[in-house]
Amino acid sequence: RKEVEQDPGPFNVPEGATVAFNCTYSNSASQSFFWYRQDCRKEPKLLMSVYSSGNEDGRFTAQLNRASQYISLLIRDSKLSDSATYLCVVFRVIKAAGNKLTFGGGTRVLVKP
Amino acid sequence: EAQVTQNPRYLITVTGKKLTVTCSQNMNHEYMSWYRQDPGLGLRQIYYSMNVEVTDKGDVPEGYKVSRKEKRNFPLILESPSPNQTSLYFCASSPDRAPGGNQPQHFGDGTRLSIL
Numbered sequence: 001r002k003e004v005e006q007d008p009g010p011f012n013v014p015e016g017a018t019v020a021f022n023c024t025y026s027n028s029a030s031q032s033f034f035w036y037r038q039d040c041r042k043e044p045k046l047l048m049s050v051y052s053s054g055n056e057d058g059r060f061t062a063q064l065n066r067a068s069q070y071i072s073l074l075i076r077d078s079k080l081s082d083s084a085t086y087l088c089v090v091f092r093v094i095k096a097a098g099n100k101l102t103f104g105g106g107t108r109v110l111v112k113p
Numbered sequence: 114e115a116q117v118t119q120n121p122r123y124l125i126t127v128t129g130k131k132l133t134v135t136c137s138q139n140m141n142h143e144y145m146s147w148y149r150q151d152p153g154l155g156l157r158q159i160y161y162s163m164n165v166e167v168t169d170k171g172d173v174p175e176g177y178k179v180s181r182k183e184k185r186n187f188p189l190i191l192e193s194p195s196p197n198q199t200s201l202y203f204c205a206s207s208p209d210r211a212p213g214g215n216q217p218q219h220f221g222d223g224t225r226l227s228i229l
Contacts, residue, residue: 101158
């Protein structure tokens with residue numbers, strides 16, 4: 001089983017609609033969680049961190065469910081420019097001087113007029 | 114402008130011919146890392162470095178070497194490239210030794226390597 005799993009999609013979303021998708025992680029010791037956005041053939045860019053109580057940044061809402069070991073991202077009022085691949089990233093410390101940052105395979109979102 | 118710079122952006126080469134992909138950051142970041150991205154497998158960490166002269170293996174280190182002699186540079190070396198190393202490579206840096214919390218990783222533009 002992969003440490004971080006995402007539905008690859010694509011999620012086809014009408015412009016103005018709401019879309020939500022999850023990311024599951026297998027290691028309960030995971031400490032920090034992020035969503036990155038990656039446009040085709042470009043570098044990933046941080047979209048938002050995910051906090052325990054959930055957090056919102058404009059049209060984007062992230063949630064963390066530690067009991068079920070997943071995080072979610074919800075996009076409201078989708079714009080054409082939201083079309084991208086969304087990468088889930090999970091961080092944990094593996095030893096005193098090390099750490100592990102694991103990326104999910106990404107969820108592709110296509111917003112259509 | 115704060116950035117992570119990788120070179121080359123594209124390279125086609127042949128099996129066995131040593132190559133180096135350079136990575137440089139101008140943000141005085143302590144943490145630097147190399148990833149490869151392959152279809153269906155996502156981003157996988159090759160090596161990372163938490164400070165000068167400190168490097169450690171990621172998930173897929175076989176066939177790669179790195180060095181961190183200066184804070185700003187973290188080159189990726191393929192001593193004897195093979196076709197299975199054909200991939201899209203990203204270098205990233207972060208201000209913390211252990212990226213987490215609110216410390217985002219800043220990625221370079223990527224290097225597309227084709228090994229024939």
